[in-house]
Amino acid sequence: MSGTVHVIGAGLAGLACAVALSAAGRDVVVYEAAGHAGGRCRSFRDSTLDRVIDNGNHLVMRGNTALLRYLDTIGARGHLAGGEAVFPFLDLGDGSRWTVRPSAGPLPWWTMVPERRVPGTRPTDYLGGLRLARAGKRETVADCLADRPQIFSRLWEPLAVAALNTSAEEGAARLLWPVLSRTFLRGASYCRPFVARDGLSETFVAPALAKLAGQGSQIRFGSRLKAIGRAGDRVHTLGFAQQDVALGDDDSVVLAVPNTAAHQLLEDLVPAFPHRAIVNAHFRLESPIALPGNSPFLGVVGGTAQWLFVRHDVVSVTVSAADSLAAHPNDEIARILWRDVAAALGRDRTTIPPVRIINEHRATIAQTPAVAGRRPPPETALANLFLAGDWTDTGIPATIEGAVQSGHTAAKMLLSMRKPV
Ligand SMILES: Cc1cc2nc3c(=O)[nH]c(=O)nc-3n(C[C@H](O)[C@H](O)[C@H](O)COP(=O)(O)OP(=O)(O)OC[C@H]3O[C@@H](n4cnc5c(N)ncnc54)[C@H](O)[C@@H]3O)c2cc1C
Structure with a gap:
């Protein structure tokens, strides 16, 4: 089967799907609402700290086999750091x-x-x-x-x-x-746990974009999908703010956007799930530091901070399931989390260093039994439309591994279709 595959969303699910499809020789166009790729897994230069920081610390494991396959395909496994099972x-x-x-x-x-x-x-x-x-x-x-x-x-x-x-x-x-x-x-x-050595975008995103460009795939930033036009059991138009894209008979669509966006586009097919927040605080210290045993991270219990990560002179704190913490003003969050960091690292708790708080209010879906039982599969009632994203029914939690696995699954389903859908 030929035809163009229109991948909506350039988070890790969309990128993994696009990379797999273009490697298999398919024509792929990726549409991304933002001006950059990576979605909830990205890094950027922060002007307060004057450092490249991640939107949030991301830890992955050697057992994340879909992710490692993706990294090998885009030539980026060497961008991971860590790796000792401690x-x-x-x-x-x-x-x-x-x-x-x-x-x-x-x-x-x-x-x-x-x-x-x-x-x-x-x-x-x-x-x-x-x-x-x-x-x-x-x-x-x-x-x-x-x-x-x-x-x-x-x-x-x-x-x-x-x-x-x-x-x-x-x-x-x-x-x-x-x-x-x-x-x-x-x-x-x-x-064995791994972190992105220089930044999430440098590890998980930029090499994928380079790979896609090398394979002749297009990526269109600033393209927010606003409507999905249907005829019978097929998608026939994709409505963007700038233009409508009419689909050919052999074309298909992979919708790899977050749950909330997918629900807005397909209210009858995709349930709206509750979400949970993740709060990250990045503190820039006066000089580089190392955690005990040179580990890239430290698990913390008995306080508000849950995990500490260190990259050069930036110590970053993660708090998951953080809806109540996220409701506080940022300076209060900084004070609460620095108290724990100061205790962990033996620093003065009253002198808070330069800090950037990143509050991801919809970091992932709430992974309760009720939600887990309603995650939709990749195939939909529309013959040429597939879903991908960490929130779809991968059988595993909404993580990088789940996102990549979902992208690979959607690609595999498309590639196994023998005749035009
Ligand atoms: C702070 C934080 C910490 C995390 N820590 C970890 C961790 O330690 N380990 C781990 O494995 N996972 C972690 N995760 C989860 C992981 O980041 C996500 O599971 C994964 O990035 C989701 O990828 P995705 O492609 O499914 O979705 P997204 O990354 O959300 O990508 C969807 C993309 O679609 C785009 N989009 C949305 N609407 C439209 C539209 N209408 N048209 C076009 N494009 C659109 C978005 O801009 C986005 O780029 C963390 C997440 C956060 C937020």
């Missing part, structure tokens, strides 16, 4: 520090070694994680795992909130299981 933590409540160090291979012998596990936990506590595999549709992470408070508050809850961007009391247990089974349960090499 997870340092600090409890701000009592000052204790520990490092979770999974062992090689699927047999979790590391849980038998006190120095490699969370203090105050027993090896049998870790077996509790297997309970997620049997989670019912309506069960939350807390329903399955909160019965052992020490490991819950010091391991399961931080992992669940980071992966689901939803509190453990609300988060769908069934969505956390694939995270554990694709990473920690496969052993150290699959849970």
Whole structure:
């Protein structure tokens, strides 16, 4: 089947889809509402800090196989930094520090070694994680795992909130299981954590744009899709502010926009989901610093900050499921989060360094059991329209891996269609 594929949205779902399709020889045009690509995963030069910062810290794992395939295709795997399967933590409540160090291979012998596990936990506590595999549709992470408070508050809850961007009391247990089974349960090499070395755009976005340009695909920035014209069971026009694009008989569309935008365009086909916020605070220190063990990140419990990341002289704090924090004014958020950073790094809590707060109010969909059960599949009632995006039914949480996987799935479906749709 030939024809042009019109990919709407140049976030990671749209980019992964476009790269896969153009690599397979398809004509691809990408339309992006903003003046830049990357969507919720981007970096930019911030004038307050005079540094390149990410909209939010993004951690990915070696077990994110769709992402690694994407990075290999665009030649960017080398832009990742990190990679040792060590997870340092600090409890701000009592000052204790520990490092979770999974062992090689699927047999979790590391849980038998006190120095490699969370203090105050027993090896049998870790077996509790297997309970997620049997989670019912309506069960939350807390329903399955909160019965052992020490490991819950010091391991399961931080992992669940980071992966689901939803509190453990609300988060769908069934969505956390694939995270554990694709990473920690496969052993150290699959849970090696990585961050973007120089910036999210430099790692995940710019190499994809270069690849698309090299393959002759077009990308049109500043092109917001406003309407989808239908005739019978097909899309026949894409309405942009500047122009209408009429689709040929063999043309198809991949709608890779966030859930809210997809719902506005297709009210009858796409439900509107509730979202959760992520707050990031980027503090520029007076000189470069390193976290203990030279890790690129530190997990924090017992405060408001959840994860600290360091890039040169910028320490960045992430708070997921952050709707109540996000409601505060920025200077108050800076004060609250600097207090935790100062405690973690042994700094003066009264002198707040230059800071940039980034409040992503709709960082991801709320990954509750109710929402998880309603995520739509890629195919739609319209024969030449496919959905992609982290919020679609990938079976995994709304993350970079989910976004890329959804883009690959939509591309695969299009490529497997034998005759014009
Ligand atoms: C602060 C923050 C921290 C995160 N941390 C992590 C992490 O540590 N690990 C992880 O794996 N994931 C993380 N995520 C999630 C990850 O960023 C997202 O899952 C992923 O980027 C979503 O990609 P997407 O392509 O599905 O959507 P988006 O990135 O939202 O892309 C959609 C694109 O569509 C465009 N668009 C919207 N409407 C239209 C329209 N009408 N016409 C044309 N274009 C349109 C948008 O401008 C955007 O570029 C984080 C997200 C945030 C916000």
